[in-house]
Amino acid sequence: MESATKIFKDFQDYLNADHDLREEIRSVVRDLEQTAREIQIILQAIHQPSNASNATSLCDQATAHFSKVREHYSSLATKIPEGQYYRFSDHWKFGTQRLVYLSALIVYLKEERLASREETAETLGVKTKREEGFHIDLDDYLMGILNLTSELSRLAMNAVTAGDYSKPLKISRFIGELDSGFRLLNLKNDHLRKRFDGLKYDVKRCEEVVYDLTIRGLVNTEPQQKGE
């Protein structure tokens, strides 16, 4: 009968080591989320009319913080034993989605285009592909992009307040493009699909802003679009 006791003693050590590892992961993730909050606070300023012409400077400030992000991910990657990324990924899922969104927001603000998964991974300091180790899961990348559309639809409205009538048009077309992109995907009936269902409100919101501008003759949408 002694054997049963011995077997369980081994499990005890095992579970305690496991518990310690989880604590360490939690601690790094906490730092990661703190840095994400700092970046978020900087970029929130784009919604204030007074910062309308100031977006590049805000992006530069935010970009500077990403060196800390890369350090945190690097520290996290060394802690995860090989092959156990998905055993622990719930810990950093949320933080990663937020950092994808923030990093893609900077890319849009500077270059008015969608940040690819590869360059986002580079900005965060993680691998591009699952096979290479610590990476951004596709689900988390897509969730971050859905958060981006929400933020941009808000920006479209606030751009009008700041007197910028061309930005809403560009944003509306960009979000429309993303909406088409997501419709290509065969999303399972999960959290991503639910979040995607909210995208239509972002699309609608942007279209309303463009409508408001057009009906008042504040922009002339037609020739611009044809020219593209």
Next chain:
Amino acid sequence: MESATKIFKDFQDYLNADHDLREEIRSVVRDLEQTAREIQIILQAIHQPSNASNATSLCDQATAHFSKVREHYSSLATKIPEGQYYRFSDHWKFGTQRLVYLSALIVYLKEERLASREETAETLGVKTKREEGFHIDLDDYLMGILNLTSELSRLAMNAVTAGDYSKPLKISRFIGELDSGFRLLNLKNDHLRKRFDGLKYDVKRCEEVVYDLTIRGLVNTEPQQKGE
């Protein structure tokens, strides 16, 4: 065996005294909440267009009722045995959150700024710090401030109805500032975090009002903001 009976007899006295104390606390808290309701009713009038120019007078009426609030808290403080604030604080938590909100609303209406935790404590007649005795817990202060943003976003809309086009702009900037403030905080995944998640709807609501004013040329947001 007699000992067990004797031990339980002592507990009986103890639990009965405890029960009586809870009844007394409940009774004072009931009075406190009644006074809060009276203040609330007075301040609700700010949403009526006819009272738009009347806010100062409403604030004065509401302020007068705070002497009763201070009496109730003073009575409550004497009832709580030393070191047992957190044993009973669930009883007055909700009432305190509401009074923080009402008191901060008055400060905003009169001075367009955030009431600090210290001056709110003074208005309620309680201590500023936990160490000093009966105080406002930080959680309750923050919850009260989140209730304030909700009320102000409503006021932004009603101000337009009353023909006041500058108030929504001020409120929108104030709520934006509070939003940034809350983003600094590492809120645990609790009731405060959930309530904070609702703040974005208040922000959005205000931005929509400002948007509506701007697109109709009813306000010119740009120069004002740049001048600040």
Next chain:
Amino acid sequence: MESATKIFKDFQDYLNADHDLREEIRSVVRDLEQTAREIQIILQAIHQPSNASNATSLCDQATAHFSKVREHYSSLATKIPEGQYYRFSDHWKFGTQRLVYLSALIVYLKEERLASREETAETLGVKTKREEGFHIDLDDYLMGILNLTSELSRLAMNAVTAGDYSKPLKISRFIGELDSGFRLLNLKNDHLRKRFDGLKYDVKRCEEVVYDLTIRGLVNTEPQQKGE
């Protein structure tokens, strides 16, 4: 507007310090619960028929571990700021209830009587009364005693298996006494009341064992009881 940001910066420091304190408390409580598990494992052996005559030795082994318990509580007590016992007590509530039960089990096994709240506090190395600082809350003491009755009703049955026919009678009378004691108390409709509702099954279980013994003529219950 700067003031709002400053106010929130202060809160950030405050909440971070609070978070660190909670982490420290959690860590000590984890050690405390680990020690409780070790004591529990030792005392579980009383149910094995082979240990029937061995209870004193098991009690001595278990008692030795209580010096670690006292160290943990002492460490915990220094961490809790004055007046904030009830702010954090949910962290150690469960561990304390278990230690009350284990400590009271030892007292019963050795002296067949109910351990008072005072001596239990002494064994755990905490204060007797709430006013004196870190103590055992009455609720937690009572919950621990209810766990004791459950354990003893199990022991009554296993004593028969071990050939000890007098122990079930003593346990049955002791649990009956505790049942009377609890009935004296005006328990609110809470977790303690629910747990107390389970006591009747312990009483019934013991009575059934005594019945089984009596009806088979294995004990003579009457004169013994009169003689006491």
Next chain:
Amino acid sequence: MESATKIFKDFQDYLNADHDLREEIRSVVRDLEQTAREIQIILQAIHQPSNASNATSLCDQATAHFSKVREHYSSLATKIPEGQYYRFSDHWKFGTQRLVYLSALIVYLKEERLASREETAETLGVKTKREEGFHIDLDDYLMGILNLTSELSRLAMNAVTAGDYSKPLKISRFIGELDSGFRLLNLKNDHLRKRFDGLKYDVKRCEEVVYDLTIRGLVNTEPQQKGE
């Protein structure tokens, strides 16, 4: 703008491949669970009094089916891309727990001892350790063992029906040993902890059977135990 569409086209391929893989995994797991059910049906016969002396033959029949189990796991293992065990493990978690339980039941029936995690892994045809690839997760092993105790407590009762009075004593001691083992572990507040809370009912059930046997003089527990 084309880039966004192109980016999403790639995701489409990726998600479709992912979807196909999940279908394949589901199909193998379905076969695995079917085999588990067949083994289960064979072993259920041990509860019938007529099979009391027949356990070895039932075990041999059941053991024969494990070659199919090993084939299914081998097929499953080749499908899981490196490092993605935990990405998909929810699919086979339940089936694995059941097979652990069935395999450990055979070991107990034949040798009255706890099957180690290593030999269970061998019987199932998977790796012993997480680092080596497709393995039994500790959680799933432990869950399987908890299912075993439940089955054995039932067998203790049915053994009496079949006129075997020594088996309940052995089972009761074995389950008591497992109970002590589990108490060593610092289980998080999760599904395993909840399942462990049910173990006490298995312990109790066995003790009641032993009690019933003892009080009727059908077994003499004392000398046997002392002799060990």
